Amino acid sequence: MAGPRMTLPTQAVLRELLADPTREMYGLEICAAAGLPSGTIHPILARLERVGWLESFWEEADPHEKGRPRRRYYRLNPNSAAAVQAALHRAESRTQALKDLRPRIAGGDL
Amino acid sequence: MRSSRSKPVVSAVLMSLQRARHVYKQALETDRLSLADWLFDDAGIELDRANQLVRQLPLTPRYAHLHAGLRRLRSVGTASSQVHRLIVELRKVVHEAELVREEIEISDVWAAQRSAESLARWAVCLLPVRNRVRYQEEFEAELFELAQGARIRQVRHMLRIVVRTVPLRRELRRAVRERVR
Numbered sequence: 001m002a003g004p005r006m007t008l009p010t011q012a013v014l015r016e017l018l019a020d021p022t023r024e025m026y027g028l029e030i031c032a033a034a035g036l037p038s039g040t041i042h043p044i045l046a047r048l049e050r051v052g053w054l055e056s057f058w059e060e061a062d063p064h065e066k067g068r069p070r071r072r073y074y075r076l077n078p079n080s081a082a083a084v085q086a087a088l089h090r091a092e093s094r095t096q097a098l099k100d101l102r103p104r105i106a107g108g109d110l
Numbered sequence: 111m112r113s114s115r116s117k118p119v120v121s122a123v124l125m126s127l128q129r130a131r132h133v134y135k136q137a138l139e140t141d142r143l144s145l146a147d148w149l150f151d152d153a154g155i156e157l158d159r160a161n162q163l164v165r166q167l168p169l170t171p172r173y174a175h176l177h178a179g180l181r182r183l184r185s186v187g188t189a190s191s192q193v194h195r196l197i198v199e200l201r202k203v204v205h206e207a208e209l210v211r212e213e214i215e216i217s218d219v220w221a222a223q224r225s226a227e228s229l230a231r232w233a234v235c236l237l238p239v240r241n242r243v244r245y246q247e248e249f250e251a252e253l254f255e256l257a258q259g260a261r262i263r264q265v266r267h268m269l270r271i272v273v274r275t276v277p278l279r280r281e282l283r284r285a286v287r288e289r290v291r
Contacts, residue, residue: 026251027248027252028252028255028256037266037270038252038256038263038266038267038270039252039266039267039268039269039270039271039274040270040274042245042248042271042274042278043274043277043278043280043281046278046281046282046285047281049285050281050284050285050288058247068251068254068255069247069250069251069254070247070251071251072244072247072248072251
């Protein structure tokens, strides 16, 4: 399966999840950790889930005991950590290459 | 009146003035207007007493000065009771205005929450049928988490979700197509 589009928000989400691959996080938590505005993350999570890099599941706690609705948790698929790492590395290299290119286009570099 | 005979009168004037000062202070410190009115009257009576005592004194320039001062004090005392009434009434009106503002804020909060909930339902309706239950629950859980802060955050959150419903729907449909293949 082809990798997902590695937009900057997608990279930020993956970086957060990769920081501790076993950690389970819910949507708002990932948003906050990745520095994204709340409500912007669902298409990214759905995309990562579609390509199999993420797993999601409902928490098993009883909402009455917790006093809040149950959360949908996301975690990195353990089998995808290497692919995620490589994709992130490629995306970061591309971003860096673009950054290096910019001054030359602008005529700032010889 | 010789100065030896004037001395007890001046002492009595001084006592009346001290008592009036004490009573005025009490009147200014209370928020109960009926008590304040009574205290202002009481202090005014003390000033009148002092005024009557001063009239017993010979009309020398020094005592005339004291007499004029007492008259001024009496009119300032009356004005003070009006200012005090104004402050107390103003405090009541400010308190009422604060209550009204709180009520408006509470109704705004409920309106914001209702708007966020309707936005959540609307966003869910735009998703593929098979994913609706999951996202309905997920959005509700997020609204609950955001309810801890300012309610307007819920509306902003749901507006962002609505805006991103199209890419989310695309991803979910693509996932189904890929699974079928």
